[in-house]
Amino acid sequence: MMDRQFKGTLSFAQTEDSNDELSSFRERFYQVDGHIYMDGNSLGLCSKEAETAVLNMLRVWKENGIFLWNIEEGRYYQYSRELARLTAPLIGASPDEVIVAGNTTINIHQALSTFYKPTPSRYKILVDELNFPTDIYAVHSQVLQKGYEINQAVKVVPSADGRLINEDSIVSAMTEDVALVLLPAVFYRSAQLLDIAHLSTEAKRRGIIIGWDLCHSIGAVPHDLASADADFAVWCNYKYLSGGPGCVAGLYINRKHFNLMPGLWGWFGNKPETQFKMSHVFEKASNAEAWQTGTPSLLAMAPLEGALRIHNEAGMERIREKSLRLTAYLMFLIDERLGKFGFSYTNPTDDARRGGHVALTHNDAYRICNALKSHKVIPDFREPDVIRLAPIALYNTYVEVYALAEILEGIMQNKEYEAFGNKRSLVI
Numbered sequence: 001m002m003d004r005q006f007k008g009t010l011s012f013a014q015t016e017d018s019n020d021e022l023s024s025f026r027e028r029f030y031q032v033d034g035h036i037y038m039d040g041n042s043l044g045l046c047s048k049e050a051e052t053a054v055l056n057m058l059r060v061w062k063e064n065g066i067f068l069w070n071i072e073e074g075r076y077y078q079y080s081r082e083l084a085r086l087t088a089p090l091i092g093a094s095p096d097e098v099i100v101a102g103n104t105t106i107n108i109h110q111a112l113s114t115f116y117k118p119t120p121s122r123y124k125i126l127v128d129e130l131n132f133p134t135d136i137y138a139v140h141s142q143v144l145q146k147g148y149e150i151n152q153a154v155k156v157v158p159s160a161d162g163r164l165i166n167e168d169s170i171v172s173a174m175t176e177d178v179a180l181v182l183l184p185a186v187f188y189r190s191a192q193l194l195d196i197a198h199l200s201t202e203a204k205r206r207g208i209i210i211g212w213d214l215c216h217s218i219g220a221v222p223h224d225l226a227s228a229d230a231d232f233a234v235w236c237n238y239k240y241l242s243g244g245p246g247c248v249a250g251l252y253i254n255r256k257h258f259n260l261m262p263g264l265w266g267w268f269g270n271k272p273e274t275q276f277k278m279s280h281v282f283e284k285a286s287n288a289e290a291w292q293t294g295t296p297s298l299l300a301m302a303p304l305e306g307a308l309r310i311h312n313e314a315g316m317e318r319i320r321e322k323s324l325r326l327t328a329y330l331m332f333l334i335d336e337r338l339g340k341f342g343f344s345y346t347n348p349t350d351d352a353r354r355g356g357h358v359a360l361t362h363n364d365a366y367r368i369c370n371a372l373k374s375h376k377v378i379p380d381f382r383e384p385d386v387i388r389l390a391p392i393a394l395y396n397t398y399v400e401v402y403a404l405a406e407i408l409e410g411i412m413q414n415k416e417y418e419a420f421g422n423k424r425s426l427v428i
């Protein structure tokens, strides 16, 4: 961990907040009344800019009807293009390599149906044991569609401890029968951040296509996909980025692949010049726009416009710096005040290996989570024993992190969690 000097006093946290260059961004987000929100990695909070953009979109529809596609030089018809331009700096891509479309899962399908071209000698997809289920379901169904059995064509890198994945074992699993690798940039449970540049280089050296799932990193960790020379990437926009529940997602296609045909064709992937000729011959667009399928979901994209403007204004480097400092501070407080109650954290402590949250672990994690909620702290729980705590750079404060540690200490000292049951609820 980078050497940071923390102190375990409230006044230290207050001083940190008053020295925080990003502190003014907090008031641009709506808080969940009276709560300490530590769940921005599951669903980011609504910003005023997001609200304004949605209200604008409603107004545009109300006032223009069908003309909305024509006004402002086709801004709404090509709204994905504008959002791509705002997304590109966050991930180190060019705007024409990015589309905002679909959801993460569909974008994985789109990418796999484009890039997964199995041959008798190279037909495997390499994944890891800890990825998010939907990524794995998509891989399984794509493999089945190509006529393989799952066990035959899906190769899984195991985790030694159920929390972290060893990068060397990923590289050694990149054998000659592997056609494609799909990995998360940050693991949703442990917050482990993989070395995208290194693993992409290793895949390329072996002639393997590599795709990255940035769901748990975009908006928290700056990426440089261009210099990593990754083949494709997918992400959702509703976690750290605060694009709204079920917000339209993202897809990156490295420009060296613009000559490929997308796996899934649709009329919004046609060249804009000929789209409305309504020909039955698909003429693909010349850039990542070829990977779009249908009409853009304007109302589900609008909040993202607001959210991206805020992220660009703050800058990903500053966001990352504060995010790392907040999580380091939280780890410091856990060490100082909570270790004696059986807590530990299983996220990497090294800045270069850690995403945006702390994976607090405890045998009684579920009941402790419920006790936290009764104190108006919103964490989230991931099976079997992880409390994810994500202090978000743009809207959480050091004082909130301090208060969180204090509340946890009280819950443990008074054994309050024993009053809560272990029956799981649906989402959080």
Ligand SMILES: *Cc1c(COP(=O)(O)O)cnc(C)c1O
Residues within 6 Å of the ligand: 103, 104, 105, 106, 131, 132, 134, 135, 184, 188, 213, 215, 216, 236, 249
């Ligand atoms: C959140 C998340 C998803 C979500 O997929 P959706 O299609 O957006 O519901 C997928 N993959 C990973 C790694 C995630 O963290």
